[in-house]
Each structure stands twice: as structure tokens, then as C-alpha cells.
Amino acid sequence: MVASNLTASDPSTFILNGISGLEAAHLWISIPFSTFYIISLLGNFTILFVVSKEQTLHQPMFLLLCMLAITDISISTCVVPKALCIFWFHSKHITVDGCLTQMFFLHAVTSMHSAVLVIMAFDRYVAICNPLRYATILTNARIAKLGLVGLIRAVLLILPEPLLLRTLPFCTNRVISHTYCEHMAVVKLSCGDSTLNQMYSLVIALAIIVVDLTLIGLSYVLIIRAILRISSKKAHLKALNTCSAHICVILVSYAPFIFSVLTHRFGQGIAAHIHILLANLYVLLPQMFNPIIYGMKTKELREKVGKYIFRMRSPGATDFKPA
Template sequence: MADFNLTPPGPSTFILKGIPGLEAAHIWISIPFSTFYIISLFGNFTVLFVVSKEQTLHKPMFLLLCMLALTDIGMSTCVVPKALCIFWFSSKHITVDGCLTQLFFLNAVATTQSAVLVTMAFDRYVAICHPLRYATILTNTRTSKLGLVGLIRAVLLVLPLPLLLRRLPFCSNRIISHMYCEHIAVVKISCGDTTVNRMYSLVITLVIIGLDLTLIVVSYGLIIRAVLRISSKKAHRKALNTCTAHICVMLMSYTPFLFSALTYRFGQGIAAHVHILLANLYLLVPPMLNPIIYGVKTKELRDIVGKYICRM
């Protein structure tokens, strides 16, 4: 009965429930949420600052790392501030326009990040398989254009999601059982026919993830083939070591996303709070760990960050 007492004050308002079943623990859950978010912002802004200040880092690899940092900041910022308002102040109301805006930007940034990860895989392929041509194939200008193409693709693919939701009628009980405006969670509170919305969401998920993962697998297949042709074991290790950071970041980004997307659509026997916690792991953990992984595994970045720390 408590849910039905939370009737929205107006026809253009939704209510975000937070984490159903764990409302009493919202304050405690907010501690790791805010901690992860602060670490994420600090780490990613550090990467952006260091790369922008150091002329020696103005290379395609670090330009891509800055793109990844921007998408990490964007993804977590789309969700965490509102989530903390729910946890701390029980500020659960969100306008329909605000909800659709959050949904659009979150999905657009996530789709852009997937394109950045594909470009990073291509960068490693060129660096290992065509090292003498690397400087001519991947220039800063060309890398920027690839990033722009990824952004345009994201906008074009994601824009229909809020537009299709806008045409749906919504029930009087406009309670979204989630911490943010996740597409399927919003679709579920509609009283209209949501077949088109569900099908389009599934299709773009399969197309984006399927296409991007295929390109990444092909890139690494070619990298492995090239590495196996090298006779020196030391050269083997050196070549593969350059890919380690990207592989870790890729696994952290795609694994929780795929698991969350599949369980949300097909895992009907899984508790709602498990769905939501998995969805938030995808938005919180990779943005926090990505700059740490690249800071540890990339010697140039590690040395320069160390230099700045010593100056303090």
C-alpha cells in the first residue's frame, strides 16, 4: 500500500522508487555509491588534466583515453546525483521530460563508449600489426573523426527511444521500480501497446553490442595471429602487455551490461533489487576502475602522474 500513497502530484511526473525491497538500507547503500562516484570523477578528471597538459601525450592512444574518461564521467553523472537525492532526501519525483532526457543521455553516452572501445581495439591492432604505418594510419585528426562518428551513431540510434516513449499513454500509478529512468522500467508502467518500444530496444542492443563486439573480436584475432608469428617470447609479452589494459576495461564494460540487459528482459525469477544493483554496477564500477587500470598499465601516463604527485 505504501507505493500507492506515492501518487505523483501532477500528470507530467514519475516517481523513482530507488531499490525496491532495500528502502531501509538506502542511506547505507549511498556510502559506496558516493564513494565510487567521487573516485570516478577524481580519476577521470586527472586523466583529462594530465593528457591536456603534457604535449608528449598528445597521441591517438591518449586521445582515445580522454574520450573514454569523458564517457565514464557522463554515464555516472547521468545517474548518481539523482540516486543520491533519492537515498538522502527521498526526492523521488522526476518530470516526464527530465526522465526522457536522462534516458536519452545515458544510453547515448553508453553507446558512444562502446564505439570508443572499438576504436581502442583498432588502435591496438594498428600498433601491433602495422607499427611502421601507425603514425600515418591513426593521426589525432582521424582519431577525433572516429570519435565523432561514434557520437553521431549513438545519437541517431538512441534518439528514437524517448520519441517512442513520448507517444505512449502512462498509467495513473506512475511509479518506476528503478533508481533511474531505465528504458524497460519506463516501458513497463505504460498502459499502451509497447511492442514497438521493446522490439526497437532489443534490436539496437543486439546491433550495437553484436557489431561492436564482433569488431573487437576480429581486431584481437588479428593481433593474436600477428603475435604468434613473432619468434621472441619477450616480444610476445611486450605486444600483449600493450593490450592488457584495454582487455580489462572491455571486460568490465561489456560483461555487467550484457548480464544486466539479459536478466532484465529474460530473468523473470531474479529479484528486482538484484536487477537494479547489477545495472548500477555497470554505471559505477567501470568508470571508477578505468583510469586506475590505465594509470597502472600505461607507463607514460603512470610516470607523468607520479611527477605531478611529487610536485604537490
């Protein structure tokens, strides 16, 4: 305890306290945390491996899936390894620069993840509303350029957050009641005026959510309008089925984020450990479910993954080609 207090007053160090109020259960909490993380890594790396190996999957839709997988891996990896170090080894120390770096990468990759979902919505819009021009409108090169735009947006919007925090003076008590350097948790440690930091963070978070959800919503309004013009019910179902995986991922990705942000900022009556658990589940559950959703809903990907699983189980059947 003495060592912790000394470190907490070190001007170059913060202490991540884990899930406050549930310290005695840290070891038990680490079990689902590590399990979800491993499943997430296996699922997302499987997508990256299969798409990279299969020439027939080198298409815009699967390039977007790879972008989504990379952002999912990055989001969970920004948080989970350090959280597990806290749970398993009580390694709670993190430098100020390390804390701000973690914050920047987590928020930037989260913004990039949202941008990828917007590009996916545009992909679905073109596939349904302009199917004959799909190959000319959405090339791999154009998808890569759109991804680069999303990355530049993320860096430009998020970079001021840690830079503004770097200018603030911090109090003697440098204990962060969290498993990672969440922006508002760090801001609360400041002894200076943090109004600008809080306002900037809120405006950027809302801007990203509102702009991206508006673009996604507009894409689906146009998609629904195009579907309603089709007379065949079978065609209706087929068109909706092509969007089902993306819709599920949107719900899984945005719902926990919005709920976590709202409860953190306006749910003063909610216990602190509930806020922290929600924030951690946001960086765990969507990243675990996304590859499962696309693996189940995308026939081409499912067949290719099944082929590699069959080869692993039957090493001598490498020449097997599914019908």
C-alpha cells in the same frame, strides 16, 4: 504517503522509488555509491588533466583515453546524483521530459563508450600489425573523426527510444521501481501497446553489442595472428602487454552490461532489488576501474601522474624532473 500518491498520478511527473525492497537501507547503500562515484570522478578527471597538460601525451592513444574518461564521467553523472538525492533527501520526483532526457543521454553515452572501445581495438591493431605506419594511419585528427562518427551513431540509434516513449499513454501509477529512468522500467508503466518500444530497444542493444564486439574480436584475431608470426617470446609478451589494459577495460565494461541486460529480460525469478543493484553497479564500477586500469598499465601516464602527485606533496620542488 498521500503526497507521493498524488504526485504519482500527476501526468507530467514520474516517481523514482530507488531500490525497491531496500528502502530502509538507502542511507547505507549511498555510502558505496558516493564513494565509487568520487573515485570515478577523481580518476577520470586526473587523466583529462594530465593529458591536457603534458604535450608528450598529445597522441592518438591518449586522446582515446580522454574520450573514454569523458564517457565514463557522463555515464555515472547521468545516474548517481539523482540516485543520491533519492537516498539522502527522498527527492523522488522527476518530470516526464526530465526522465526521457536522462534516458536518452545515458543510453547515447553508453553507445559512445562502446564505440570508443572499438576505436581503441583498431588503435591496438595498427600499433601491433602496422607499427611503421602507425603515425600516418592514426593521427589525432583521424581519431577525432572516428569519435565523431561514434557520437553520430549513438544519437541516431538512441534518439527514437524517447521519441517512441513520448507517444505512449501512461497509467495512473507512475512509480518507477528504480534509481533512474531505465528504459524497460518506464515502458512497463505504459497502458498502451509497447511492443514496438520493447523490440526496438532490444534490437538496438543487441546490434550495438554484437557489431562492436565483432569488430573488437576481429581486431584481436588479427593481432594474435600477427603476434604468432613473431619468433621471439619476449616480443610476444611485449605485444600482449600493450593490449592488456584494453582487454581488461573490455571485460570490465561489457561483462556487467551483458549480465544486467540478460538478467533483466530473462531472469524473472531474480528479486527486483537485485536487478536494480546490478543496473546501478554497471554505471559505477567500470567507470571507477577504467582510469585505475589504464593508470597502472600505461607507463607514460603512470609516470606523468606520479610527477604531479610529487609536485602536490612537495610544492617547492616544481623543477624536479624524473629520470
